């Protein structure tokens with residue numbers, strides 16, 4: 031391992047300021063962390079691993095961005111349950127070509143987004159690795175008992191919605207793979223790249239939705255086709271999406287003139303939310319003037335799966351591709 035001494039490294043990443051969460055009893059420094067869960071809440075826990083050369087390379091992400099994103103993708107899973115994030119743990123496997131400064135940058139990136147959500151780093155593990163850096167982040171969150179937003183909550187008659195715009199991250203990745211993160215990019219391209227490097231988890235929207243009577247929800251890590259299929263399978267319903275309703279940014283449509291919709295359907299890592307709610311609840315939201323959610327389709331009874339309406343034709347959307355109806 032490149033770092034001189036594991037103990038001094040752990041001391042340097044240990045949060046120096048007073049912790050954000052007052053339910054924390056003991057964080058980094060003992061055999062394990064201890065916190066007192068609030069009796070009115072259910073605990074939410076999730077974990078995700080990023081591996082060098084698989085999920086990022088020196089070409090696509092700086093150490094700071096790797097840290098930011100490794101935590102952001104886990105916060106996004108908490109958002110997709112309707113919860114609030116509280117704590118995180120980090121296990122890192124370090125090859126010898128990474129400097130201590132670069133590792134500290136990873137922690138600085140995590141710390142930026144952790145501060146936004148008032149999360150505390152409460153533990154982890156440090157080991158060496160032969161070739162690739164691997165970083166596993168675990169996030170603990172909470173939501174009011176019984177309020178978790180499951181993929182299985184969709185019912186026939188529901189409206190399907192998404193947050194934000196879809197497909198930007200995958201177009202940003204394509205640009206990074208072409209030119210590298212230090213390449214020259216115009217303003218629109220830079221926007222797409224930023225969407226890839228700094229995903230914005232939708233905690234506030236998830237919290238708002240958790241107050242509603244029945245919402246199904248999933249975060250978009252793998253593209254709309256895949257995530258909509260996950261909702262359809264978990265809820266045993268048919269989902270019909272309308273291509274013209276899928277919100278695309280002008281940056282994406284300008285950059286991917288012909289393939290923008292494919293980026294939304296089959297790209298990934300947008301970390302927006304897709305979900306469903308009753309038509310009645312959707313109308314109430316519209317009357318209240320909401321603008322964060324866009325309707326992209328409807329739910330009906332039928333074989334569990336996803337269908338796309340595009341220019342008058344109906345296409346089955348497999349998790350990873352189109353399957354045109356055979357006549």
Ligand code: ADP
Nearest residue numbers: 040057058059060061120122152153154155156
């Ligand atoms: P142990 O031998 O009990 O597992 P460690 O030396 O691995 O202890 O860890 C000491 C403390 O530092 C523990 O509180 C652990 O959670 C924390 N820690 C170790 N590595 C990391 C890391 N990479 N990031 C955050 N906390 C860490």
Ligand code: MG
Nearest residue numbers: 061154155156
């Ligand atoms: Mg340990």
